[in-house]
Amino acid sequence: MSEALSYFDALEQVAQTIALGPDALPNALFAGSPEHNLRGLRVHANTISHARLVALEDTFPHTRQLIGDALFNTLSRSYFDDGHGRSQSLDMLGERFPHWLDSSGRSPLEIALARFEWLWLTSYHAADAEPLSAAPFVQADPAQVLAMSVKTHPAAGLMPTVTGLSELLGLSGSGDWLLLARPDADVTVQLVPASTAALFHTFLTGDTLGHAFETILTNDADGNPLEAMQFLIAAGVLAKDDRPC
Amino acid sequence: MIPAPPLPPMAGIGLKPEHYTPMLEACSGVGGVRTNWVEVHPQNYFCAGGPPHRWLTAVAEHVPLSFHSTALSLGSAGGPDDLELAQLAALAERYHPASISDHLSWSNAAGEKFPDLLPVPYTLEALDRLVTNVDRVQTRLKRAILIENPSRYLAFANDDMDEVLFLHELCARTGCGLLLDINNVDVSATNLGFEATAYLERLNPTLVREIHLAGHSTEYFDDSSILKIDDHGSAISESCWALYDAFIARSGSVPTLIERDTNIPTYADLIAEACRADAVMERHHV
Numbered sequence: 001m002s003e004a005l006s007y008f009d010a011l012e013q014v015a016q017t018i019a020l021g022p023d024a025l026p027n028a029l030f031a032g033s034p035e036h037n038l039r040g041l042r043v044h045a046n047t048i049s050h051a052r053l054v055a056l057e058d059t060f061p062h063t064r065q066l067i068g069d070a071l072f073n074t075l076s077r078s079y080f081d082d083g084h085g086r087s088q089s090l091d092m093l094g095e096r097f098p099h100w101l102d103s104s105g106r107s108p109l110e111i112a113l114a115r116f117e118w119l120w121l122t123s124y125h126a127a128d129a130e131p132l133s134a135a136p137f138v139q140a141d142p143a144q145v146l147a148m149s150v151k152t153h154p155a156a157g158l159m160p161t162v163t164g165l166s167e168l169l170g171l172s173g174s175g176d177w178l179l180l181a182r183p184d185a186d187v188t189v190q191l192v193p194a195s196t197a198a199l200f201h202t203f204l205t206g207d208t209l210g211h212a213f214e215t216i217l218t219n220d221a222d223g224n225p226l227e228a229m230q231f232l233i234a235a236g237v238l239a240k241d242d243r244p245c
Numbered sequence: 246m247i248p249a250p251p252l253p254p255m256a257g258i259g260l261k262p263e264h265y266t267p268m269l270e271a272c273s274g275v276g277g278v279r280t281n282w283v284e285v286h287p288q289n290y291f292c293a294g295g296p297p298h299r300w301l302t303a304v305a306e307h308v309p310l311s312f313h314s315t316a317l318s319l320g321s322a323g324g325p326d327d328l329e330l331a332q333l334a335a336l337a338e339r340y341h342p343a344s345i346s347d348h349l350s351w352s353n354a355a356g357e358k359f360p361d362l363l364p365v366p367y368t369l370e371a372l373d374r375l376v377t378n379v380d381r382v383q384t385r386l387k388r389a390i391l392i393e394n395p396s397r398y399l400a401f402a403n404d405d406m407d408e409v410l411f412l413h414e415l416c417a418r419t420g421c422g423l424l425l426d427i428n429n430v431d432v433s434a435t436n437l438g439f440e441a442t443a444y445l446e447r448l449n450p451t452l453v454r455e456i457h458l459a460g461h462s463t464e465y466f467d468d469s470s471i472l473k474i475d476d477h478g479s480a481i482s483e484s485c486w487a488l489y490d491a492f493i494a495r496s497g498s499v500p501t502l503i504e505r506d507t508n509i510p511t512y513a514d515l516i517a518e519a520c521r522a523d524a525v526m527e528r529h530h531v
Binding site for chain 1: 320
C-alpha cells in the first residue's frame with residue numbers, strides 16, 4: 001500500500017483485484033512476492049465463487065437435478081457474471097434466478113420448477129401465524145361472518161403450473177395452480193382450480209368475506225365461492241386480518 | 246452497555262440442522278452426551294418464522310447460545326452492514342444469546358457483498374475505522390461483542406502494527422473481547438511467516454472470552470512453499486490441539502467451540518472432540 005492510499009482505497013483495490021483477476025493486482029498493495037499474493041487472492045476468489053455457487057445449488061436443488069449438474073453450474077456462473085445476486089446476502093441471491101432463466105430462454109418446466117423452489121423457500125421461512133379455522137363461523141351471525149376481514153396466511157403462496165410440473169413434484173389431483181401453505185411445521189403443496197386461485201387472490205391484500213364473495217360472483221356468476229372458501233380454510237392458507245380498517 | 250452473560254468455560258459445538266434431533270434427545274435424557282452450549286450462525290435464523298425458529302427455540306430452552314455472525318462486515322470503510330445489524334439485533338432481542346461475535350474482516354465494498362472474510366490492513370487509519378464500527382455495533386446490540394482473529398493469506402505493505410497489537414488496541418478502545426481462533430493463527434502463521442506460539446504467548450489471555458478449534462487443508466507448491474487454507478471442513482489438526490494445550494495452560498479454562506461448517510460430522514463425533522477439549526481444560530485447571 002502506498003503512502004497516499006487511504007483505507008477506503010486499499011479495500012477498493014482488494015475488491016477490484018478479486019473481481020478482475022491477477023492483472024488488476026497493484027504492485028505496492030501487499031507485502032511479499034507477487035506469486036505468494038496471487039495464491040492468497042486466489043483463495044479468496046475461490047471462496048467467494050464457491051459460496052455463491054453452493055448457495056444457488058442449495059436454493060434450487062430440484063432445478064439443478066432437472067437441468068443437470070454441469071449445465072446448472074454453467075448457468076449459475078453466467079447468472080453471477082451478468083451481475084445478479086452480487087449485492088445480496090447468500091440466502092437472497094437466488095431471488096432473480098427464475099426470472100433470469102426465463103430471459104435466458106430455458107424451458108417452461110425449468111423456469112416453473114425454479115419459481116416453485118423459490119416460493120417453497122419463501123413459505124418455509126415466512127412468519128408464523130394462526131391459520132383461520134372454521135370454528136368461528138359455526139354459530140356466528142351471517143352478517144358478522146360476511147363482515148370479517150381475512151387475508152392470506154404469511155406462508156401461503158400461489159403460482160400457475162405448467163405441463164409436467166405436478167408429475168415432477170409427485171402431486172395428484174387436478175388444477176392449473178399450485179397452492180403452498182404452512183399451517184403447521186411443514187410446507188404443503190396442492191393443485192387447485194382457477195376459481196380457488198381467484199378467491200386466494202382477493203385475499204392477498206386483505207378483504208372482507210362479503211366483498212370477496214361479491215367480487216368472485218361478479219367475475220364468474222356460476223362460481224362457488226363458499227366451496228372455494230372452505231377449501232382455503234381447510235388448507236390453512238388464510239388468517240384473520242386484525243389490522244384496523 | 247449491558248455486559249453479555251458469559252458462556253460456561255467448557256467445550257461447545259457448532260450446531261447444524263442435522264444435529265437438532267440428537268442434541269435435543271441428549272438434553273432430554275433419551276441418549277447421547279449433552280453439549281454444554283452451542284454456537285449458531287445468526288444469518289441462518291434471520292427468517293421471520295418457520296421451522297428454523299422452532300428448532301432454535303427448543304435448543305435455547307436447554308443450553309446457552311452463542312451467535313457467531315459472518316456478515317456484519319466490521320472492517321468496511323463505509324461502516325457495518327445496516328441490514329445485517331438490524332436483523333442481528335432483532336434476533337438477539339428474541340433469543341438473548343450468551344455471546345455475540347464476528348470477524349476482524351470486511352465483506353462489503355462498492356455495492357457488492359463478498360461471501361468471504363477479507364483482510365484488513367493493520368494501520369492506524371484502519372484501527373480508527375474498526376473502533377468506530379465496533380462501537381456502533383455494540384451500541385446497537387447494547388452489549389460488548391467478541392472479535393475473531395482472521396485466517397490470513399495476504400499481508401498489506403506498510404502496516405503500522407501486527408495483528409496482536411491491533412487486536413489489543415481494538416479491545417482497549419472499544420471494550421470488546423476476543424474470540425481466539427487457534428486454527429486461524431496456525432493458518433496465518435504458516436502463510437505469512439510468523440511463529441504461532443509467539444503470537445499466542447503475546448496475546449493477552451484476559452481478553453479471550455471464547456476459543457475456536459477447527460481444521461485446515463494444505464496446498465503444496467513446486468517451489469517448496471505451502472499454503473494452509475481455512476476450509477471449515479477438516480478435522481482439528483494436531484498442531485491446533487498442541488497450540489490450544491499451550492494456550493489453555495496459560496489462560497485457564499475458556500469456552501471452546503468445535504467448529505465445522507462443511508463436511509459436517511455427526512453429533513456424536515463433535516461431542517467426542519468437545520470431550521477432548523474439556524479434558525485439556527480439566528488437566529490444566531482441576
